[in-house]
Amino acid sequence: MTTIEKAITPDIDDSHYQSKTLVCDGNEAAAWGVALARPDVMAIYPITPQSSLVEYLSQFVAEGIIDAELMNVEGEHSVMSALQGAALAGARTYTATCGPGLAFMFEPYIRTPGLRLPMVASLVTRDTLTPQCVWGGHQDAMLVKEAGWIQMYCETVQEVLDTTTMAFRIGEHPDVMLPVNVNSDGNYLSYGATGIQLPAAPLVDAFMGEKNVNWHAALDPERPMAIDPLTGGAGGPGPSMFANYRKSQCDGMQNALRVIEETHKDWGDRIGRYYSPLVEEYRLDDADYALVTIGSMTGAAKDAVDLARDQGEAVGIIKIKTFRPFPVEAINRALSKVKAIGVVDRSVNFGWNCGPVYQETLAAAQRLQRFLPSASFIGGLAGSDITVEHFSQVIEDTAQLLKGHHYDEPIWINRND
Amino acid sequence: MHELRIHGRGGQGAVLASKILAKALVEEGKFVTAIPAFGFERRGAPVAAFIRFDDQEIRRVNNIYAPNSVLSIDSSVIRAINVFEGLQPGGTWVHSTKETKEQLTLPEDLSTLGLCDAVSIAMEIFRRPITNTIMLGAFAKTTGAVSLESLKKGLETANFRDAGLQQNLLAMERGYHETQVFHIQPHLVEAI
Amino acid sequence: CPHGALEYNTSGSVYTRIGDKEDLFVPGLSACQGCNSELLIRHTLRNVGSNVVVATPPGCIPGMGTVGYNGKTGTKVPVFHPLLTNTASMLAGIKKQYNRVGRDVTMLALAGDGGVGDVGFQSLSGAAERNEQQLFMCVDNEGYMNTGMQSSGSTPAGSWTSTTPVGKEMQGKRTDAKNMARIMMMHNCEYVATASLSFMDDYYDKLDKALAASKRGFAYLHVYAPCPTGWRFPAAETIEVCRKQVESNFVTLWEFTPDQGLQFTRSVDKPAPLADYLKQIGKYRHLNQDQIDHLQRRVDNQVKSLKAFEQTSAVS
Amino acid sequence: MTTTTKTPAPNLIPHKVVYPEKVPDNLCPVASECNAMLPGDWRAERPVVDRDKCVKCATCWIYCPVQCIVEKPAWFDIDLDICKGCGICAHECPHRAITMIEEVGR
Structure with a gap:
């Protein structure tokens, strides 16, 4: 058994330790982000548009760039199950999935947060069936927003890399101990290539610090314990125990807001790239109204806002990066600056006939105790594009709110394309 | 900002070509985004890739609907789809073909045309009609938007086996030198 | 013959061998009176020892309190309550990490037939295909006994269960059980065996072999567990x-390795009539002659088929 | 930001996890304390061993699902705090040394 010897002298390409410019797409960027975090165990199963991500991971393992156990298992369900096992044995773990794969993974997926297992899973977002489709959209990620995973949406390929690495530290923070989804838009980010900076590995090693996976729950003969005994019921200690576990999980989620901010700050200080960790405000301070965006659509929205500003429109952008936990305070700080909002979703909320980001934003705004005129826009489903021209129309429609216009229904962006 | 659309057929390496071009442009200090049009990328089916480049940061992550130039790395793809769709007046077309300028139907407001018999070059070098790197050379020659040197560097970091790299470097060079450029009318729109 | 001299000697030898080893479950497990599964897991863990991680997917085994209840455990070794569907892959993940850090820890699954052959089958098949190092034990009580005796893929034709009841239009389960041990043999695992606790020497022998095999790759033990x-x-x-299951050939005792092929560990010749076995069990009380004949035919065919495997492997 | 220093991956070195003495009891459902429940009160009938007939063949021990058979100098006895009264021992004893009798009173 050579595992130990191999581990002490890792056979890793020196170039991996240097900062360099790469031209790559979001899936390769995610794989580099994983490489920098030095996972122990990765389990994978391919699914469009995530497939090239796990191909990159496999290639990195083949080339020795990543020294991790790679498990090519027979489906997403086993992906998440194997990772839970590995994490309970102390491993730093990673996978990526989306759409139907995420749906198939769901049963073990919803267990990871309750076990308080830090773990990172990229969601290369994909619209859900049916209609049958293989293209991007946020519906898959939105369907699991109540599963207890932290969710961060990336805007750029560079942000995919940086956020993927940061996600490990966020999840492993002792006050958090939760799994993290790093969401990148299928097609546009997954396959969109651009020039990015790969940070130097030693800087990232210093940033990552000690691995912190399973001090609370271990399947280790040196520390025998039962993990996940039946808990609950209506009598005895059950009800209070169950409630306390649940509350602690919610507390971890709330702690994550602080930890996400601290982690982004530290990343910026060490690596040199700063991001708005929760909510980004763009040209908002003197804005009358704002668009609320999420994910890669934001770039086109910024271009459209600049054009509108040139026309004298006082419009800005509130971009949500962290969607779970929902950054209520940060959102409300931004919302308090404007008189109306147009929220653009890349998915739908079936129950409320609007976008889920719209619904969440309004729920937060309710705490402002003032009426906020608003409109829900739905676009970019199943790989469709939300262009600068689309956003110019969104801006125009949102501006109508200031004139007293009211929208009873969501506005469908690509419906007449 | 310059917007380029590449047309080809599945299996010909149109998407790889867009990545090589992106690497070359980044090498020259440009900001670039390259997005493949997505559909069913089966061997033989018409495929497209979009590239934007600029001296300033590019924020939009969108497909391209009104390109400044069009590069068709396959001669027959013009029969399958309208490669000129949305092409800006005064735009550029770089095309892989044995035909002459006169034999082709050109859009009225086309400004620059580059023609390269890429298949013949490919058959000599690869013994197979692989034209993507040849046509990148043709694009560089026609537009001057990227240098041959940078393209070669972009090629070197792409994932080719050793022999493939040398062949492709030669192919790119020949594509560059064996492209005929026609300036049909003065530029109506200045492309960056 | 349940009371023969052979029986006498055998039980004594097992006791001599294993009697001093610690029972690694707490005394108070809430299995039913006379539970074969409780007997099985106590013997098993006694022999496996404490350097183990045990996974018990939903079913009678965690249901009897092995993983505990409201903060108290029923097992003295690391034990986890995985999903009904993912036991094999979850253990595979644990093993990968222990291999990575150079520790030799045994992975043991104690799963019911539903967690093995029904919803658990995909992860099991995948783990077997990848030859993951673990000992996967199926405790086959022919249905979902923990939740009220519903039918499973392992329930024999004709059986009464709460989802294959007996009435005017239906007389118990309408389709045959699948033979999971055979299916696992076709995965070419490091070791596959069937066992019955009425033949305890045979069981311990197979458990030892399975444990050794689980250090190399995937080992599967199918233990029949009348409920x-x-x-x-x-x-x-x-x-x-x-005992009657085995004596009637309703259950056959055999083992398989890729090199040795299939070998019976107890003769299948001169079996007792199946009807004698069926008569003893309430869930078959309603069977008509056609159903009994069907089951007898199936038992005979299974034996024929297994013998064919035995001969094939002997040739190769 | 370029550096050529090669540093070994911190978590590739075989690690021994240092577990904390105490874990918050509300973090995740785990249990390391054994359930002290004894099922002796489940019985309707109790086994009684005839010490003269017992030859210590261990058949009862082998087949007792709750493993409540205890060895005495000259016979095997039953731990009645644990015995659920299933009767397997009496049914299987080759020497008919165990009989099941009704539990009466406390």
């Missing part, structure tokens, strides 16, 4: 029912 509660027979008769 007095769900099958409707007196708790005191559990072992007798086990």
